[in-house]
Amino acid sequence: MGWLNRDVISALDFNREDLVTLFNEAREMEKYARSRLNILEGKIMATAFFEPSTRTRLSFEAAMIRLGGHVLGFGSVEASSMAKGESLGDTIRMLDSYSDIIVIRHSLEGAAKYAAEIATVPVINAGDGTQNHPTQAMLDAYTIWREFERIDGLTIGVLGDLRYARVVVSLIQLLSNFNVKLRLISPELLRPRRELIDFMNSRGMSYSMHSNLSEVLSELDVLYVVRIQRERFPDPVEYERVRGSFRVTPETLAGARDTLIVLHPLPRVDEVDHRLDSTKYARYFRQSALGIPLRMALLKLILKGE
């Protein structure tokens, strides 16, 4: 199954070959991420953001513009006024007739899949529900691949909210295509869901679960941090305690490998200390910047083929 006209709904839909094709294309696109490649001239990308997301939305827009294409759409504010009446299906049918590709973000699980069933043009899931954010996961995996020139053989720690952070599920699904060791570090309350554990088992992934970064720090090649949100904790005191012990600082990284890289999907609040920015470990800004070539590659593969 090639990339042309393909929907991007779940990380599960992509195998190792798909990803290698994508990563090679993204590497090629890095040449143009600061200039312009006029291959999508006249194509329109519709952004249907029912939830706010400045970062993901703007990186898709920048990618489309760098490829010579055009953007229209709406953000969460217009969406909330629309939400009073029109069904998602009717909205998607409208965008389907106005554009060549639809990028959707929605708070409801399955919204992107439903949109793809209705639309005749390709649909990209820019995050829906709490379990899917495939293009962020592609970007994350691509960053690792660019840093190490491989993914196989790496030990990857994922730290923070492993239960509700939508990118975690997508990232682990993607990484199942590679031979990695996962170290899953979270408060008890935010351990991965049963479904994700079943998935890792069914794919024979190597993983272990931990309550403290210090237990595994010295073996990590990658530390992927996600935010812990206040609203997950009934007790604010408990939240403050947990948040404190899951912050990543220069001090908590004492004992890490010299070659450790720290990633974060951004935006961050304070779960990664700003003092880390100037250390050798910080790669989250590069990761963010790679969002442009990665999404250029996605748009190019889907709209023009390989």
Place this chain on the structure above:
Amino acid sequence: MGWLNRDVISALDFNREDLVTLFNEAREMEKYARSRLNILEGKIMATAFFEPSTRTRLSFEAAMIRLGGHVLGFGSVEASSMAKGESLGDTIRMLDSYSDIIVIRHSLEGAAKYAAEIATVPVINAGDGTQNHPTQAMLDAYTIWREFERIDGLTIGVLGDLRYARVVVSLIQLLSNFNVKLRLISPELLRPRRELIDFMNSRGMSYSMHSNLSEVLSELDVLYVVRIQRERFPDPVEYERVRGSFRVTPETLAGARDTLIVLHPLPRVDEVDHRLDSTKYARYFRQSALGIPLRMALLKLILKGE
């Protein structure tokens, strides 16, 4: 009077010849509604939406982009912050110096006309007050023309709120250029205003008014449905009763001609049952999609001429 540099303020300003020119141009534009025709390269369309309207705004934007042009402007949110101070005239003067054509939506009757008096560039009314939405009416008439290859001789039912739905007035004004029979179906409270009845009489239009769709269903070629809004009814119980009896469903269409088409300007809430979508009658999605070529034709005729 040709189309070049013309304002589009009221449906009354357009005669049969204007409309035929527009429809023929729109039909030509259908070829490019999914690709690109670079005839407005470098032209800027300003969207001044003082009221929200995702659908109308996006279809104008898509049309402009398909023609090679560019878009800037603001939506209702920015407008509401502007509304604290600046006069409409000053805002229009600003847009006039920033763009080549202005598309305006406003809650006040006459806002578009006032804008056109101030601006040196052409102004298009994308809906103002409760009596004018000429480009929606053009799109509606174009859809009928495309479906039947003519408008003359058709019997057209208009069902719902015939008093406050701005598109109804514009549509009937446009249809006065053709030889049609109108069947106006509405609750007592939402019958057409005196001015509209006077207009139909003065043009010698053939029309009749009804309280039930069933009275006229079997003779209809077109059924045009508009929403009945809750806020029109002082009594919520009365609203629920009326709404129920003016919903269009597969059942209420029993006895219709095989060739009946159902139109709706969208968005709909539940006045057209979703089960109708897959029937032979439903044309509202095609109608919505034709908004692109119709608005491409408008922009082309106004900015480049015939």
Place this chain on the structure above:
Amino acid sequence: MGWLNRDVISALDFNREDLVTLFNEAREMEKYARSRLNILEGKIMATAFFEPSTRTRLSFEAAMIRLGGHVLGFGSVEASSMAKGESLGDTIRMLDSYSDIIVIRHSLEGAAKYAAEIATVPVINAGDGTQNHPTQAMLDAYTIWREFERIDGLTIGVLGDLRYARVVVSLIQLLSNFNVKLRLISPELLRPRRELIDFMNSRGMSYSMHSNLSEVLSELDVLYVVRIQRERFPDPVEYERVRGSFRVTPETLAGARDTLIVLHPLPRVDEVDHRLDSTKYARYFRQSALGIPLRMALLKLILKGE
């Protein structure tokens, strides 16, 4: 120091030679302000508006589009949702990797300077804090230069809130590069700050302060009006009194030179009477329109050089 890749943070950073280069370039750009000059094809301008500003934002957007470039970004609504969490630095780093130039507006003093320190691409201050709005001041000075073919030798009145209106400081800083007489007219409460007076003294500028326009009207070549905001006055009665005596009307201009021009950065509320619009004095609409060629010149000089 040339213009290429330069940040525009404070009016103080620009000397007479810089301004003459800018004005000459803007004059050249007037030829293209209604058409298109494809010299920034493929370049992306990011607009980071943390405070609302329809006029400034749209004029930058129109300028970029007229030069063949592209725009992405966010307005104050998205910004307010972002503000809950992400630091300004992280937001700027994101835009830095998505664009070729960043235009920022922010309520905090120094925000633009901070952004410029972080970004690798040029940053333009579209207004921050209460003391800086350099591109508006450039536009204002350019309008004077275009009207009189010079700035030296003119007597320029500045009337209204001279304490909190951010453009006043920037304008006086720019005018210090020319040989002008300043007449500063304001209520006691809104006289210029100590720092601005010290600045004028240090540059040996000729200025005087007044409480009534009538004291200086007959000698003015230019009358620059800025709004007096209600929130500056603890006492609403005092505000109404002051506002009344600082409104500019055809009557208050009795006794002015025939060649007097009245400028205003817009938007205005009622501090310049609408009846003035049709008099020979009004130049604020031309001033607004010149925002396009002036900002085209800025973008061209910074992104392409002289």
